[in-house]
Amino acid sequence: MKPNSSQSILNTSSNLxxxxxxxxxxxxxxxxxxxxxxxxxxxxxxxxxxxSSFLSFMSIRSENQxxxxxxxxxxxxxxxxxxxxxxFITFAIAFSVxx
Numbered sequence: 001m002k003p004n005s006s007q008s009i010l011n012t013s014s015n016l017x018x019x020x021x022x023x024x025x026x027x028x029x030x031x032x033x034x035x036x037x038x039x040x041x042x043x044x045x046x047x048x049x050x051x052s053s054f055l056s057f058m059s060i061r062s063e064n065q066x067x068x069x070x071x072x073x074x075x076x077x078x079x080x081x082x083x084x085x086x087x088f089i090t091f092a093i094a095f096s097v098x099x
């Protein structure tokens with residue numbers, strides 16, 4: 001893992017979290033959430049990306065190098081899970097797969 005990748009993870013995961021919140025809000029406004037499961041999956045993605053943001057922030061703020069590396073590794077793994085969630089949400093919205 002590259003040094004200081006926590007800053008990149010924090011930046012990207014917080015941007016994707018904003019994207020998910022916009023999608024969630026759009027689904028609620030259009031009342032599309034009543035006929036699909038996309039909003040539930042988007043909510044899960046929001047939680048995962050928020051957790052990734054938190055852990056990468058903790059990695060940046062930690063004084064102990066061992067804890068920094070551990071937080072960074074966990075944040076990286078959770079970020080990948082969030083990225084996969086966002087991919088499937090985008091795919092489902094684009095092709096209206098999940099009902």
